[in-house]
Every structure is written in C-alpha cells, then in structure tokens.
Amino acid sequence: MKLSATGRAVLVSGASRGLGRALASAFAANGDRVAVHYGSRESDARLTLESLTGTGHALVGGDISDPAGAARVADEAAAAVGPVDVLVNNAAVNDPHPPVTTPYEEWAEHWQRHMSVNLLGTALLSHRVAHGLIERRAGGRIVNIGSRGAFRGEPDYPAYGATKAAVHALGQSLAVALxxxxxxxxxxxxxxxxxxxxxxRLTGPEGETIRAQSPFGRVATPQEIAEAVLWLASPAAEWSSGTVLDLNGASHLRM
Structure with missing residues (x-):
C-alpha cells in the first residue's frame, strides 16, 4: 500500500502551541486528520484542536517519556483518527542549564529530563507507529524535529543540543531500518x-543579536518550518529519507 498525499492520519507530538500548533494546522489544511498530542498543556492543545480546518481531528494527552504512556498515546491516536500514517516527533523540552553556573543536582535533573522527553519519547513513539505501519504493510512517514543546535553547540542548553543530535542520528538509523x-x-x-x-528573547539587544545571525535579518516563522515538514511527509519526498534538512536562514552553515 502506498502513502497517499491527503486524507492521512497524522500524530503530532507536542502540538499544544508554537511550532506544534503550526504543524497540526498545516496537515489539517492539507486534508489530513490530526491527533493533537499534549503532555501537560491541555487547554492550549484544545485551542489548537479548535483552530484546525476540516474534520476528524482529536486530542490525545500523555507522557511520551514513559514507555506505557508513549504506547498509550500512539494507540489512542490510532483509535481516534485512524491507523497512523505520519508521525511528527515535535515534543521537546529546552530549559537553560549552563554548565559553569548550574549546581550538580540541577544539572543531573536537566539531563535526565531532556533525555527522557527529547530522545526517549521520540524513540518510543517511532517504534510504536513504525510497527503499526509494518503490520499494515502501509508506506508511511516519520519526521523528527531536530535543531541547528545539534551542529553549532548550545552552551547554555547543552542537553538540548546533545539530545537533538541524537534525534538526528536516530532518524538516520530508522531510515535505513524501515x-x-x-x-x-x-x-x-x-x-x-x-x-x-x-x-x-526576541526583544531588546538579545533579539537584535539573534536576528542578525541570519543574513535575512530575521528568525523563522513556525509556518515556514511546518511547510518543510509537510513536504518531507509527502509521497514525493520518499527519496529524502535519511536526510537532516537545515532550516535556519543561512544562520549556520555546515559541511
């Protein structure tokens, strides 16, 4: 069975607001049915759900860093919008923890939380959804939201940069296996x-410095990232499997 271009069942993790909301909106506008996942921001997730065009969308809550919780999220999404054709791993935490000034106990807590949500949650959902696709013999898509920080370093958010680098590596391993x-x-x-x-962070001098990182003199909108993810999840993007697509407005160039 080949993946269709529209009318798919899509699970977007961490879709309460921000990029997650834009991702859910892009797939809904494409004619897909979207399972809007949230970890703790249920009211925000409901606003996302209510904003979506089309019908057949659903709200799914749960802790994806817990093996049982991740399985439940994937299974409830499939029950609500249909067997999942597309998984977008967007859920993540990103709390500051500079190594020089963060006490050891807090440092350990930050690393455990980032690993649990950003990496383990992505791995657990990917495994559950992939096995559903394999059982159905249905071509599907998994798109991971990584980060520029995986390549340029994140001195104040080192666990975030490290886990996003691991997410990129996980995606490439899964691309070969699946x-x-x-x-x-x-x-x-x-x-x-x-x-x-x-x-x-986008106000005052810090905002000016951040925008100046790109020759376009601005930062990305959530919709710009969502459009790229929508394409990667399409049938036309099959040959892009295994890629890590830079979306940073030339603010960081890598070889």
Whole structure:
C-alpha cells in the first residue's frame, strides 16, 4: 500500500502551541486528520484542536517519556483518527542549564529530563507507529524535529543540543531500518523560531543579536518550518529519507 498525499492520519507530538500548533494546522489544511498530542498543556492543545480546518481531528494527552504512556498515546491516536500514517516527533523540552553556573543536582535533573522527553519519547513513539505501519504493510512517514543546535553547540542548553543530535542520528538509523517497508524517516534542523516560548528573547539587544545571525535579518516563522515538514511527509519526498534538512536562514552553515 502506498502513502497517499491527503486524507492521512497524522500524530503530532507536542502540538499544544508554537511550532506544534503550526504543524497540526498545516496537515489539517492539507486534508489530513490530526491527533493533537499534549503532555501537560491541555487547554492550549484544545485551542489548537479548535483552530484546525476540516474534520476528524482529536486530542490525545500523555507522557511520551514513559514507555506505557508513549504506547498509550500512539494507540489512542490510532483509535481516534485512524491507523497512523505520519508521525511528527515535535515534543521537546529546552530549559537553560549552563554548565559553569548550574549546581550538580540541577544539572543531573536537566539531563535526565531532556533525555527522557527529547530522545526517549521520540524513540518510543517511532517504534510504536513504525510497527503499526509494518503490520499494515502501509508506506508511511516519520519526521523528527531536530535543531541547528545539534551542529553549532548550545552552551547554555547543552542537553538540548546533545539530545537533538541524537534525534538526528536516530532518524538516520530508522531510515535505513524501515526503508525496506516503505517507511521514510527524515529530520529537520531549524534555527531560531518565533514562538511563544522564546518571545522574551526576541526583544531588546538579545533579539537584535539573534536576528542578525541570519543574513535575512530575521528568525523563522513556525509556518515556514511546518511547510518543510509537510513536504518531507509527502509521497514525493520518499527519496529524502535519511536526510537532516537545515532550516535556519543561512544562520549556520555546515559541511
């Protein structure tokens, strides 16, 4: 069975607001049915759900860093919107923890939380959805939201940069393992995105410095990233499986 271009069942993790909301909106506008996942921001996730065009969408809550919780999220999404054709691993945490000034106990807590949500949650959901696709013999897509920070370093957010690098590597490993089953896996590596979570950093001198990182003199909109993810999840993007797509407005160039 080949992946269709529209009318698919899509699970977007961490879709309460920001990029997650833009991702859910892009797939809904494409004619897909979207399972809007949230970890703790149920009210925000409901706003996302209510904003979506089309019908057949659903809300799914749960802790994806827990093996039982991740399985439940994937299974409830499939029950609500249909067997999942596309998984977008967007859920992540990104709390500051500079190594020089963060006490050891807090340092350990930050690393455990980042590993649990950013990496383990992505691995657990990917495994659950992939096995559903394999059982159905249905070509599908998994798209991971990585980060520019995986390549340029994140001195104040080192666990975030490290886990996003691991997410990129996981995606490439899954691309090789799942390709024989018609399942494409790709990742995007965005730079700075204008979302609610980082709005405070885009004001004043810090905001000017961040925008100056790109020759375009701005940061990305969530919609720009969502459009790229929508393409990577399409039937036309099968040959892009295994890629890590830079989406940073030339703010960081890698060889």
């Amino acid at each position: 390709g024989p089953y018609g399942i494409g896996v790709a990742s995007v590596a965005p730079g700075f995105i204008e979302t609610e979570r980082v709005a405070h």
